[in-house]
Amino acid sequence: MLEFRDILLRQGGFTLAADFALPQGRHAVIGASGSGKSTLLALVGGFLSPERGRLVWDGQDITGMAPGRRPVSTLFQHHNLFPHLTVAQNVGMGLRPDLRLDRAQKDRVTQVLEEVGLGGTADRRPGALSGGQQGRVALARVLLRARPLLLLDEPFAALGPALKSEMLALLSRIVDETGATVLMVTHDPADARAFAPLTVLVEDGRAHAPCPTGPLLDDPPPGLRAYLG
Numbered sequence: 001m002l003e004f005r006d007i008l009l010r011q012g013g014f015t016l017a018a019d020f021a022l023p024q025g026r027h028a029v030i031g032a033s034g035s036g037k038s039t040l041l042a043l044v045g046g047f048l049s050p051e052r053g054r055l056v057w058d059g060q061d062i063t064g065m066a067p068g069r070r071p072v073s074t075l076f077q078h079h080n081l082f083p084h085l086t087v088a089q090n091v092g093m094g095l096r097p098d099l100r101l102d103r104a105q106k107d108r109v110t111q112v113l114e115e116v117g118l119g120g121t122a123d124r125r126p127g128a129l130s131g132g133q134q135g136r137v138a139l140a141r142v143l144l145r146a147r148p149l150l151l152l153d154e155p156f157a158a159l160g161p162a163l164k165s166e167m168l169a170l171l172s173r174i175v176d177e178t179g180a181t182v183l184m185v186t187h188d189p190a191d192a193r194a195f196a197p198l199t200v201l202v203e204d205g206r207a208h209a210p211c212p213t214g215p216l217l218d219d220p221p222p223g224l225r226a227y228l229g
């Protein structure tokens, strides 16, 4: 469980407040543009520090912990793949950034590439793959890191609808298998409905406690209604 205990984070003239607990499982993060969704993820990832409050993961205070030491992996919209490395090397970096992988680790890379439907692409470079395949490489790297907290910021926004729903289904399956806790920022209510039983609404600099996705989107509060159109 991830607890936001009386958090206040200041960024320029903007403040983000959060005071709730996030249970294990899949969560969408939804809210108008500029409401603070990416800021919330940056707080959990350790890239921004709160001026007040604590962030607690499974009873451990991680407020001051460096990003690389947190139990967190992040999947960004721009997949941050290294163009000069092969697919297998890009994925292997999830295990060891220096890429000194032993036999068992190399086998795990092969296995996770199979899982995301990329068996046979290990020796290619990202530039030789489609956008959807590149997204899967980034997903494979995140899965291999196997951190219990997964942050996704509009991860599949660039994909077509069919590929996107395929990736969301794959991600849901793997998250359920691993028992991870996920926060996924999305602008698409259909993605939130498909992926996340619970949604964190971010409204005017306040992140609200997660609530059931369907009812929230069926009857959104005025700000969210205006944003969703």
Ligand SMILES: Nc1ncnc2c1ncn2[C@@H]1O[C@H](COP(=O)(O)OP(=O)(O)OP(=O)(O)O)[C@@H](O)[C@H]1O
Residues within 6 Å of the ligand: 011, 012, 013, 014, 031, 032, 033, 034, 035, 036, 037, 038, 039, 040
């Ligand atoms: N580096 C910064 N310095 C000062 N203010 C910032 C900075 N980055 C973002 N902000 C402000 O913080 C607020 C929240 O930004 P954030 O990116 O979290 O919103 P968001 O909900 O993710 O928006 P979007 O949906 O448009 O990506 C915005 O009002 C933005 O102007």
